[in-house]
Amino acid sequence: MLEIKDLHAAIGDREILKGISLSVATGEVHAIMGPNGSGKSTLAQVLAGHPGYEVTRGSATYDGEDLLALPPEERAQKGLFLAFQYPVEIPGVTNAYFLRAAFNEIRKSRGQDEIDPMDFRDLVEERLRLVDMDPDMLSRAVNAGFSGGEKKRNEILQMAVLGPRLAILDETDSGLDIDALRVVAHGVNSLRRPDNATIVVTHYQRLLNYIVPDQVHVLAAGRIVRSGGKDLALELEAKGYDWLVDAAPASAPAGVAGAGV
């Protein structure tokens, strides 16, 4: 489904991703872990099409199509969804309007009619229950004045309503207490289907107790320094990141290995 090869990305003249290769098949859950500043969010944002990052080398294909050639909205319309690490506040636009506009844009791109507002209401109400959110938040402006936890849940609500094929969750767990974490994990798990896939970006192992990954990748200084099964997460939990970061390939330029520590 997603095939990333030797991906390099930069902001200005600063290279942040330094050759990432990753292959995600339908039905799979991949976890990307790594210390702060290792490039996890950059990878997520580049995949979603953030115009501020320049891809300097490599490729990413999505269902065989050149993902990097598409504007962000077309990626979304084709089923890619990024739950932001820092969800954005949009004063003046209600959640209800935003959800419906996004839902209908995706339908339109597939040649479908706009959804009947009553049917949409029903869908949203059902999905609100899935993430245990108060229907009142529909009439509030998108993320404006939301607590950290409310923002994260709101991302999962959007995901639940839009029903993506490939979801990337960027530190959706950070800042959540254990109950909220369970709710979010439950939401993600109930949306899993054989024909979709999830990339879970996280700093901590604990989320992976609830969303069990098929593969775990460790990112350090813009490179994947280790990949393994779900046990790798436990090993990281026990040993920390240093042993992997220190063992980063010798070809890494001086100074890079320690960048995120």
Place this chain on the structure above:
Amino acid sequence: MTVQSYVDAYSAFTRDHGRNPAWLLPVRRAAIERFRERGFPTTHDEDWHFTSVAPIAGAEFAPMAGGGDVDLADLDALSFGQTGWTQLVFVNGRYTPELSSAGTLPRGVEVRSLAAALRDDVPLVRERLGSLAALGHDAFVALNTALFVDGAFVHIPANAIVEYPIHLLFVTDAGAASGVSHPRNLIVTGRNAQATIVESYAAVGDPVYFTNPVTEVAVAENAHITHLRMQRESERAFHVGTTQAHQARHSRYTSFSFATGGALSRMNIYTALAEPGAEVTLNGLYMADGSQHLDHQTRIEHIAPNCTSHEVYKGVLDGAAHAVFNGKVYVHPEAQKTDGKQTNNNLLLSPDAHVDTKPQLEIFADDVKCTHGATVGQLDEVALFYLRSRGLALEEAKTLLTYAFAADVVQRIDDLTVRAGLEALARERFVGPMPASVG
């Protein structure tokens, strides 16, 4: 048109309008004298620093003769589609009863043509017209006083509560191209009166003309007047309008200026908080593109102690539009315990659009709370990306954020019909129709 040609127009006008009550003639004469002495303001004039009126001063505008080819269907797009409203329609400067409609009004409320009220020499008009502060100092106000023909006279007597808005609609059509009108409105209230008045300036087609209105509003003790001013002139028109309110004890004046039209326009919104406990809200939204020049000057005079003023103006500018916002707040030495807050936020959609924003606080009392702030910015890139990452195309995302920026101030309007009407106009100004209930 030179100053002299307005003076000539005045001579012709006073010959034709001999029916005016005798008391008005010296008022008019003093006004034209003042205008003749001072002429049009220039950009050396502090109040006109960012706006040159040379295109108005240098053009030939003939006094509009009334008449015109406006019918009820034309008014659909210019009114709020509500029954129950009283709507006074003026075409090319003259009251047009065939197009006007009387709504439900409490006993004693008068909404009528000012020309007719002058013919009847209504005492209240004699007492109040031209009485509000400083009207003689401004060239355009002087010109209006000398040359006005018609406008609205609204009287809300003591304790009257008018449920539906009163709409004063001034329409100019192609028949009045190259013409000038000087609409004059007088709004007088009694104690505890409440009403919403919408004053609109609009065109059928896109003729070139000049509208120079003046509106005086006397807000009596404990009265609450909501006053929406809509400047939707033809994009080739010129408009210089002045509203002067005067507020008595514990009165509330809630003003909203919505301005999207005109090639060159200037809106002066002034109020005097003359007695303790008065409260004013001056809000506004301006949107311009192309080569439009759109200037607001507001002036809040805190004369008495314990008065409150709140002001939020927002602007959205595209193309090579130029907006000016000058918000003056004067706090007189006696006006202790003044509470004043002013904000002006501008959104620039194009690199060629620009805005001059100038908050101007002059405070002569020591126990006051006054704040002001102004911003000029572009659409938030992060928010744009967020919307796009959910499937909204770039243009749609821009539209939505622009609308959200503007809607914030429109949503402060209490009357739901007026609010919905302005929301729709704000959407259409840049984006074409969009579904309701965005915000």
